[in-house]
Amino acid sequence: MTWIDIPEHSPFGPDTLPLGVFRTGDEEPRVGAAIGDQLIDLAPVASAQMLDGAQWFAEPTLNGFLALGRPAWQATREWLLDLVRNEAQRDAVEPHLIPLSAVTMQLPFEVADYVDFYASEQHASNLGRLFRPDSEPLLPNWKHLPVGYHGRAGTIVASGTEIVRPSGQRKPPDAAAPDFGPSRRLDIEVELGYVVGRPSTLGRPVPVDAFEEHVYGVVLVNDWSARDLQAWEYVPLGPFLGKSFATSISPWVVSLDALRDAAIPLGPQDPPVLPYLAGDRLTVHDITFEVRLNGQLVSTPKYKELYWSPAQMVAHMTVNGATLRTGDLFASGTVSGPGPDERGSFIELSWGGREPLTVNGEQRTFLEDGDEVTITGWAQTSSGQRIGLGEVTGRITPAVG
Incomplete structure (x- = not known):
């Protein structure tokens, strides 16, 4: 070869x-x-x-x-x-x-805009059960559109960059008022990121069948999350400081052409989606991630379980006329599988902190200073070949001040 x-x-x-x-x-x-x-x-x-x-x-x-x-x-x-x-x-x-x-x-491309989706049904359902135990896990809109939010392109960093623990407002459920300090519930999110090459025209949506004309390839993403900051701030407008402090990406961009034989049909969607999200050839990739905390394997999420395809993400992101720009990055959101060992965040792996993990003889719920997280991934082709995606890694350093 x-x-x-x-x-x-x-x-x-x-x-x-x-x-x-x-x-x-x-x-x-x-x-x-x-x-x-x-x-x-x-x-x-x-x-x-x-x-x-x-x-x-x-x-x-x-x-x-x-x-x-x-x-x-x-x-x-x-x-x-x-x-x-x-x-x-x-x-x-x-x-x-x-x-x-x-x-x-180095950072492989200059990031133009960053959008983070929420495309894993298992992840969304797990968080729904944690945050809304007396309600349906999924909110009413979740199976009708790929939920997402605009992130902060300026804090996307190359793999290996140290992650400073963020500080912000925190309000425990039993507290009368918020206080300020370093996040106590620092977390990861295992994601796949898509890199846009060819831009689109303002006012003209990109249909699902034009996905490959605009997207060059993929990177591994760890979208670090401060769960306590996020829990206090996210209602009603969604994530802000709890997500914007850092997002790490792998240094190598793997082309869609290299992954072609690892594409598999998207699973069934019920209820049927609206016409602009429908397509006969919607796919995801057969990708397995491995998450290691301080060298110990703690999770193996599977990307093939994703509910929304990347082509649908692009179609929804642009259906209002918003543009794609060269260097745009959009990510899948946390990837979690159906098994307890396939969860793509520590809030799920420790079930909200109630079920600690044992890592190298120590108990962990969320990340502590000095912890290092490494995410690797590979795609499995129809012929059994593995296409490696490399790794994205980051080590937590203490909060400033």
Whole structure:
């Protein structure tokens, strides 16, 4: 399949070839493609081969490349596949292979807008049971539209960035008034993020069947959450400071083309959706996440359980005429499966703090200072091949002040 040596269990095989932005020493950041435990420094290779659009691989973000659109994305993927499969390309590529251990990965693209959805029925139902035990778990609108909110693009950070514990107003249920201080219920959210390349036109909705014309690929997302701040502030307008302090994403963007054989039909939706959300070929990806707290595996959420497809998210996000912009990121919301070991947040894993987890001999409900969370993921293709998505990691540091 490739002339490049790939270590066993590497997430990045010769069909994956995700794109990211890296730095070596004091050099300017630029674009690379990962394979095995190395990356291909694409700028010099593309320039030497006079590839159309070669200049975009010398840029410090992927935005210029993302804006080129699907024909250019597909042509670039064919070129990358030839680089790693064709023995005749060895002399051109081998001098520009760099060990991943020798580079520092950057935020892969400049984020334009950020939207976070709430597309997992299991997650929404779990939180409904926790917060509204005497009512129906799902609110009346949940199965009629992909619920979402606008997040804060400026606090999306690269994997490995330390997460400062946020402070804000907190009001325990038995308190007469709120106080101010560091969050006591700091949490994670396991999500898949979609990266927009081609923009859309103001006032013109994007239909479900145009999804792949606008979306380049995916990243892993950990949307950190301060549950106590969120619980006090979110009525009536939804999440704000409890969510906006940090969202971590993985450094590698895996293209939709690389994931094509991992797409599976979306499950049944009842009641039927409105026409603008309907489609004959709606899919999700067969992706498994692994969540580790301080090195111990605590959960394995499954993305294939998602109720709403990403194409429906785009259709709903733009149905009022709102635009897509190059660099937009929209995320699935917390992914949780039906089993207790498939929950994508600690509020679910500890059932609101009432059922602590044992991690490395210590009990945990929510995150403590010094804790490190790593989320990995892979897609399973119809032929049994794994397409790795890399990892997103972050360590909690004490609140400031």
